[in-house]
Amino acid sequence: MSAFTSFRDFYPYYLDEHRDRRCRRLHFVGSSLVVLIVVLALLMGRPGLLWLAPVAGYGFAWVGHFVFEKNRPATFRHPLYSLMGDWVMYGDILRGKIRL
Template structure:
């Protein structure tokens, strides 16, 4: 059972785990690469490229956590909420609500 009854309760914790702007930047780069890889794979018909999407997304995010944030990614304890948090934070960065 999650310690968070809803994503709304989880998201402030998620943002607190991403205080370092460099970590947020690494997340943004990884998420952007995921979108580009998925788009390329779908539009080119080369679906074999899809294996790179989680490598790019998690790879950049985890580097941000281990190198800059010095904490463990929330993915290890809250995988679904963490994935949701990645995309909400991505959208918030695009809209200027979260700074990188």
Template sequence: MATQTSDRYTSFAEFYPYYLQEHSNDTCRRLHYVGSLLVLAIIAYAIGSGQWLWLLAVPLAGYGFAWVGHFVFEKNRPATFQYPLYSLMGDWVMLKDALTGRIRF
């Protein structure tokens, strides 16, 4: 298995267990869920209203909640800095897994 500092993950399936490990704190995970759901709400509102400037809030909502979770509660550095694409994918898979009961909400 790859390590955080030296090896690169070659697949998302390989990365996801590491991603979950980096989100072991319940509050951190829940802040990710809030941010992800807020992102969906902002996108829906922008599309429905035609007020496209709201889309500028998407990164703030998504990353803002997640980074508070990491820096304040998880006490680690967000995986986004090292694995941006896999981390973005992980956010949505983790939310799906929580909503389907696969992992603790």
């Protein structure tokens, strides 16, 4: 695997690692839960709930990779670009650019 010099170079690789719709769906559910948890923690004034955000986000995503994609999550090799990819893909799904 080559080193990526920019997120623009990384994102096509990221999408290729998410070909299975079930994996993308799990990513979407996990990311949606992250948003919900953060909003609820802020509205309720309970920052202690924020520890649930990465558990929900990564938990759903990693199940998608290990069970459906049968690959190793990019988070382990490219943590920052992978996190960025999660949210760019989430936005692309919301805009209908990527199908669930």
